Amino acid sequence: MAAVDTSLPTQPTAAAAKLAAAHSADHPLKLYGGWFCPFVQRAWIVLAEKNIPYQYVEINPYHKAPEFLALNPRGLVPTLAVPAADGQGQAGKHHKPLYESSVVCEYLDEAYAGPEHGEALLPRGDGxxxxxxxxxxxxxxxxxxxxxxxxxxxxxxxxxxxxxxxxxxxxxxxxxxxxxxxxxxxxxxxxxxxxxxxxxxxxxxxxxxxxxxxxxxxxxxxxxxxxxxxxxxxxxxxxxxxxxxxxxxxxxxxxxxxxxxxxxxxxxxxxxxxxxxxxxxxxxxxxxx
Ligand SMILES: N[C@@H](CCC(=O)N[C@@H](CS)C(=O)NCC(=O)O)C(=O)O
CATH class of the missing domain: 1.20.1050.10 (Glutathione S-transferase Yfyf (Class Pi); Chain A, domain 2)
Structure with missing residues (x-):
């Protein structure tokens, strides 16, 4: 594994740093991301577009920390920790994981569908x-x-x-x-x-x-x-x-x-x-x- 992939700057800067700081407080919905990652940016855009409350957690996906792999065995960001309303999270925890940027985006769009979240990002309706x-x-x-x-x-x-x-x-x-x-x-x-x-x-x-x-x-x-x-x-x-x-x-x-x-x-x-x-x-x- 080349060193540079693990020696990336560790934090977002500029506008993304501001957004990350505004979402640094503990919250049951957590986006594990890397500032440089375009797949993460997809999920982050959806959270921002829909005005969803969440915590942004910057990690380096090239360091496959055991806690990260426990959430996402593929070891990739974005990884989302979703609050388990029923308390039936993974291994007794109060959250369940989701990953794959397009899956994460569709989940967020469907799960946060109230009027405070604006128009759906995928057309809804059964017609x-x-x-x-x-x-x-x-x-x-x-x-x-x-x-x-x-x-x-x-x-x-x-x-x-x-x-x-x-x-x-x-x-x-x-x-x-x-x-x-x-x-x-x-x-x-x-x-x-x-x-x-x-x-x-x-x-x-x-x-x-x-x-x-x-x-x-x-x-x-x-x-x-x-x-x-x-x-x-x-x-x-x-x-x-x-x-x-x-x-x-x-x-x-x-x-x-x-x-x-x-x-x-x-x-x-x-x-x-x-x-x-x-x-x-x-x-x-x-x-x-
Ligand atoms: N298909 C995945 C791709 C995610 C992905 O490749 N993320 C990169 C960062 S941009 C990653 O976590 N890389 C870690 C590695 O290559 O070991 C998605 O859509 O979420």
Whole structure:
């Protein structure tokens, strides 16, 4: 295990530090997170969006502490400790664990559904139209996790000695982003048009991290400039609208540390020497954890 993965700065900074401090008091709902982690940011955004009371607990997931593994045998963040209302928590404790960012986000959206938590982040309702919309959202949430996110790491971890040229990796990311943008509704910037949803949340953390590709990789993200997009003009324009809105979303800004800190943390990815599970899976070409 490389030392750097365990020598990350230990705390969030900037806006994320403020948010963490405001949620440092003991609370039965606990989010175990790492400030640098995009999967954690998904869950943190949902907590912020829905005005849910919780405690934020910063941990380093590369240190597999026994108490952490007892909650999440996969040893990954985000991990959520959910209050067990019936007292029937794990091993007699008063909480039950949940993990996997998309599962955690859906749980929070469903469990905190009262009017004080605002509009649901996944369309509710039992009508066939609602059921279809919910399924369509899940489809594109899955597209983010199974297509966009792996393509992001393939490009960020691309190094000149790789057999596959950087252009191939870049095209892979473009293809996944265009497929996503091509499905977006009109009438507002979000995936569902005027309505902000979990589909937006799923991609927001990587949208915020695209600057790392510009910082580290020759040619950067490389989305063609306006007016030079040929047959993709419309779809990239729609992407721009979404991107400009998501990076300005309050919950996204509030869960963000200093950019310099991400640049330092992601150097191991850019050099393709990270020992993280995500990094190793990208190197091997296997499914991300
Ligand atoms: N599929 C998981 C992925 C979570 C994940 O990979 N988290 C990283 C931090 S960004 C982690 O905990 N890594 C620890 C390790 O690689 O050992 C999710 O969606 O929650």
């Amino acid at each position: 066939l139209g609602d059921v279809y919309e919910r399924a369509r959202c899940r489809l594109w949430m899955d597209h983010v996790s199974s297509r966009v996110v792996p393509a992001f790491y393939r490009l960020l971890q691309h190094t000149p000695e790789k057999e596959e040229g950087i252009e191939v990796a870049r095209r892979g990311l473009h293809g996944a982003l265009k497929a996503f943008a091509g499905e977006m509704d009109e009438g507002g910037p979000w995936f569902l048009g005027a309505r902000f949803s979990l589909v937006d949340v799923m991609l927001a953390p990587w949208a915020k991290r695209l600057f790392l590709i510009d910082h580290y990789k020759q040619g950067g993200v490389g989305i063609p400039k306006k007016g030079q997009r040929g047959e993709d003009e419309e779809v990239w324009n729609r992407w721009d609208r979404w991107f400009e809105a998501i990076v300005e979303r309050q919950s996204v800004k509030d869960t963000w540390s200093d950019e310099e800190q991400y640049i330092a943390a992601y150097k191991r990815y850019a050099d393709d020497t990270t020992q993280s599970e995500v990094g190793a899976a990208t190197r091997k070409g296997t499914r991300l954890p």
